[in-house]
Amino acid sequence: MVGSIRFEGVKKTFHTVTGETVNALSGVDLEIEKGKFVCLIGPSGCGKSTMLRILAGLDKPTEGSVYIDDEKVKKPDCDRGLVFQDPNLFPWLNIYDNVAFGLKVRKLYKERSADISEYMELVGLKGFEKSYPHQLSGGMCQRASLARALIGHPKALLLDEPLGALDAFTRMNMQDELLRIKAEKDMTMIMVTHDVDEAVYLADKIVVMTPRPAKIEKVIDVDLHQPRDRNNPEFIRLRSEILKILDFAGKEPEVEYNI
Known part of the structure; x- marks a missing residue:
């Protein structure tokens, strides 16, 4: 079981029933080392779940490729386990x-x-x-x-907001369960979440994405030891940093003129 993952220039375009073109992903490049817990975070509808579906082999990229252990992803396979928000x-x-x-x-x-x-x-x-x-x-x-x-x-466990429908107490308990399972099985985990606290609590690496058409705004390495204290000053500082990045993600910088 290894589980290194690579996105190379991945673009995804959808066509709606009305003929409208929707650009979901705009040239995503990302490397994920084996055994890492990675959280994808960004605005609703920005393409986070699309990335997971392409990695799972359920969707194909319009351009670019995805690899797991240097093998190109072409179809679903048991080497990638997928968990949705609804248990199904x-x-x-x-x-x-x-x-x-x-x-x-x-x-x-x-x-x-x-x-x-x-x-x-x-x-x-x-x-x-x-x-x-x-x-x-x-x-x-x-x-x-x-x-x-x-x-x-599986080499990699793909988690598409699996805790989003749970109450706060159960959600925190399940976060600890995910960390325990990861430690026992030493597998790569990639999780889509809208919860910044959850991302900081779980992830070795946080991938912050822009609004659609999504690209990666910033990749943040989380250098906090497990188990993590949500009241730790560094935890709070990192949460604030990510919230600020999300607020400005994808925006053109304002130009100042001195006259």
Whole structure:
């Protein structure tokens, strides 16, 4: 399991049903080292989720390429696990069968069935194997979604605002769970978020993006030891810096004239 990632000149253009052209990404270049936790942050609709979908192989770039471990991404693959904001569990299956679904589709269930209990325990779902999604909280369902993504032993875990619908307490708890899982499995994680505090708390690197058509405004290395204290002066300073960058991202600098 390695998981280094590279975006090279990635552009993405969509065409709406009315014939309008939407430029989502405008020449994104980005390198992510293996084992890093990276947060993508920027205005709504700026192309953060589009970047994840291209990396996942669900969308193709209009121009440019994306690589994982120097292999060009052309289609979805189990080496990239994807978790959405909505858990998207099958309501007619219990939690065990939801987690096992990918293994059964790939005809790997017999040889890797022991992984299911391991990953359910890893995400804190031991004892809930026979429960159905409607019987669990949003946080518990999101844990199941995590286990389902991890069961394929991905090189990179792609997280598209997976905690956005959770209450504040559950969200902070799940942030700690993500850090614990990353430490145990030593995998690359890329997360889309609108929460600056969340980005500073989790990330080794924060990628700040401009409004659409998105490009990278700034990449910030977060040099804070884990576990992080949200009241630490450096934490607060970094949060303020990112908020300021977001406020001015993509704006043309004002020209001052001295007459």
